[in-house]
Amino acid sequence: MKRLKEQDPEVFNLIEKETDRQNNGLELIASENFVTKAVMEAMGSTLTNKYAEGLPGKRYYGGCKYVDIIEDLARDRAKILYNADWVNVQPHSGATANAAVYLTFLKPGDTLLGLDLSHGGHLTHGSPVNFSGITYNAEFYGVEKETGRLDMNMIRDKAKKIKPKMISIGASAYPRDFDYEAFRNIADEVGAFLWMDMAHTAGLIATKLLNNPLPYAHVVSTTTHKTLRGPRGGMLLIGRDSENTLGKVAPKSGRVKNWSELLDSAVFPGTQGGPLMHVIAAKAVAFGEALQKDFVRYQEQVISNSKAMAARFLEMDYDLVSGGTDNHLMLVDLRNKGITGKDAEEALGRADLTVNKNMVPFDDKSPFVTSGIRIGTPAMTTRGLGNEEFRRIAELMDLVITNPGQESVISKVRDEVHEMCERYPLYDFVTV
Numbered sequence: 001m002k003r004l005k006e007q008d009p010e011v012f013n014l015i016e017k018e019t020d021r022q023n024n025g026l027e028l029i030a031s032e033n034f035v036t037k038a039v040m041e042a043m044g045s046t047l048t049n050k051y052a053e054g055l056p057g058k059r060y061y062g063g064c065k066y067v068d069i070i071e072d073l074a075r076d077r078a079k080i081l082y083n084a085d086w087v088n089v090q091p092h093s094g095a096t097a098n099a100a101v102y103l104t105f106l107k108p109g110d111t112l113l114g115l116d117l118s119h120g121g122h123l124t125h126g127s128p129v130n131f132s133g134i135t136y137n138a139e140f141y142g143v144e145k146e147t148g149r150l151d152m153n154m155i156r157d158k159a160k161k162i163k164p165k166m167i168s169i170g171a172s173a174y175p176r177d178f179d180y181e182a183f184r185n186i187a188d189e190v191g192a193f194l195w196m197d198m199a200h201t202a203g204l205i206a207t208k209l210l211n212n213p214l215p216y217a218h219v220v221s222t223t224t225h226k227t228l229r230g231p232r233g234g235m236l237l238i239g240r241d242s243e244n245t246l247g248k249v250a251p252k253s254g255r256v257k258n259w260s261e262l263l264d265s266a267v268f269p270g271t272q273g274g275p276l277m278h279v280i281a282a283k284a285v286a287f288g289e290a291l292q293k294d295f296v297r298y299q300e301q302v303i304s305n306s307k308a309m310a311a312r313f314l315e316m317d318y319d320l321v322s323g324g325t326d327n328h329l330m331l332v333d334l335r336n337k338g339i340t341g342k343d344a345e346e347a348l349g350r351a352d353l354t355v356n357k358n359m360v361p362f363d364d365k366s367p368f369v370t371s372g373i374r375i376g377t378p379a380m381t382t383r384g385l386g387n388e389e390f391r392r393i394a395e396l397m398d399l400v401i402t403n404p405g406q407e408s409v410i411s412k413v414r415d416e417v418h419e420m421c422e423r424y425p426l427y428d429f430v431t432v
């Protein structure tokens with residue numbers, strides 16, 4: 001970044017500071033990851049200059065012959081990763097991918113049944129502060145109090161009662177896998193569309209370590225920057241048979257359209273303008289990486305680290321929602337430790353351990369305070385940490401959580417955090 005340093009030292013220095021921050025802390029936010037330099041190079045390329053509204057071969061602008069090939073590469077690689085029939089790689093983010101899903105399948109006022117935000121759901125699944133909750137009639141299902149897990153009978157009862165037009169699956173803080181077949185049976189029973197938002201788990205699904213929703217959901221949305229470890233962005237997919245089981249689309253203006261065509265138009269011109277071709281190129285690069293054997297080993301390690309860390313927390317009498325984890329994250333209910341999520345996040349931050357406070361199911365505190373923290377392993381697994389390190393991190397976190405006001409403890413933990421960071425330097429990893 002020589003040019004940037006010369007031309008705009010103010011911005012350059014802040015980027016340097018942020019890079020140092022990433023390098024010198026243990027990043028445990030479950031939705032974050034570190035992309036490869038190759039992905040970053042594609043994002044920082046000349047492609048940012050190009051307007052390419054439309055789809056490959058059907059653009060509204062000239063000069064698209066190379067970006068067409070790039071977007072096709074991204075689409076083809078994503079299809080292989082998920083065994084998909086159709087994909088759209090243009091959504092700027094997970095939230096805009098979801099906006100296209102709503103625009104395609106619901107009309108304002110229609111009923112959606114989604115996972116409660118405080119039980120691990122996402123804002124875009126019907127929260128009253130999000131367009132989804134403002135525009136549509138959002139109803140929610142939650143986890144069972146005893147087990148912290150979804151109970152398909154409870155969900156079926158709720159679906160039968162409210163008769164939603166669409167059921168959403170997917171979460172930002174649910175440590176277990178989903179039974180997509182059971183969800184599809186419920187959707188069929190009540191005549192609802194089934195939508196899976198795999199934003200968090202896309203990398204684990206691509207490597208077949210978690211169930212693949214594509215054979216069951218009518219549409220799947222995702223981000224590309226969480227476990228999938230690509231550039232910040234979104235994507236939409238349809239599985240091999242989903243289009244057939246969806247039936248015909250009632251023609252709005254004469255010609256009968258496929259759902260995939262409607263989803264394409266819901267992305268552009270429905271909710272977006274020009275696609276970010278530099279990000280789409282970076283998606284192609286990341287999907288190429290995800291098709292390598294190393295990526296499977298990485299995702300296996302993500303889960304193995306998550307389980308090792310969860311086991312250590314349980315040994316130290318921590319209360320994990322659902323009693324553990326099957327994926328890349330765990331949700332710690334801190335009520336038996338006498339500290340709020342907010343205070344724990346703040347104290348851990350002082351030791352350069354980055355986590356986020358998080359509501360736990362049946363939380364009695366507000367979203368600004370919360371009773372829990374969410375911890376994820378994808379980012380630090382990318383840096384090369386293994387089971388032993390993650391067990392040690394659980395111990396370090398315990399030291400902070402049980403001594404939040406003791407500066408001497410915090411500073412000792414911070415020293416060990418920095419030592420660990422030095423052993424696993426950022427951007428010295430992954431060669432795929």
Ligand SMILES: *Cc1c(COP(=O)(O)O)cnc(C)c1O
Pocket residue numbers: 031092093094095096098121122124170171172197198199200223233234
């Ligand atoms: C992260 C996330 C999103 C939103 O992705 P953005 O790229 O931040 O817009 C949507 N749904 C779920 C389930 C998520 O976890």
